[in-house]
Amino acid sequence: SAVISQKPSRDICQRGTSLTIQCQVDSQVTMMFWYRQQPGQSLTLIATANQGSEATYESGFVIDKFPISRPNLTFSTLTVSNMSPEDSSIYLCSVRREGSGEQYFGPGTRLTVT
């Protein structure tokens, strides 16, 4: 398995501001994923982040709103920009094991926008 940490674990932010979430993995991985879990809903994939290339965004998510960095094989950041109350969610980082394809998740960042 992979050990994944996220910072911050939770935050309360003002409307119109931005928050950057960090994800650190204890081993090198090719692909990292960012998910959103809105209250009472399941997980939705925001984007896939490969080291050294632009992130690939899913339908409904754009780079201007959710810029992602992937500077190396163990680290990634997701920024939630110009936040509104609708962005209140849990944001989760995930990695996939090569070969088996098993995915592992970080503990999540609980974001509340007021």
Place this chain on the structure above:
Amino acid sequence: KQEVTQIPAALSVPEGENLVLNCSFTDSAIYNLQWFRQDPGKGLTSLLLIQSSQREQTSGRLNASLDKSSGRSTLYIAASQPGDSATYLCAVGTGANSKLTFGKGITLSVRP
């Protein structure tokens, strides 16, 4: 577009009962299927992964089966315990990148 359904949304059982959680998916061209557990306010814990070529996987009191042709998977929990209380999520991996599509989960409560 892959859609994953988990019914019912919530389930309450007495301790010791054997139970089955169901998951259905619309596109049978899957790469794998993964069951997760999520405790309140926490991230996801991987329970079992079934590759598309496999029929079932077992870990302790858990057994997951996969029937691709019918678009179904089940998670069997034997001798349930209060510590099993959590939300159980089914996720189906499709495509070359094995992108996961999640169901909404089943919230299980095991009563002492």
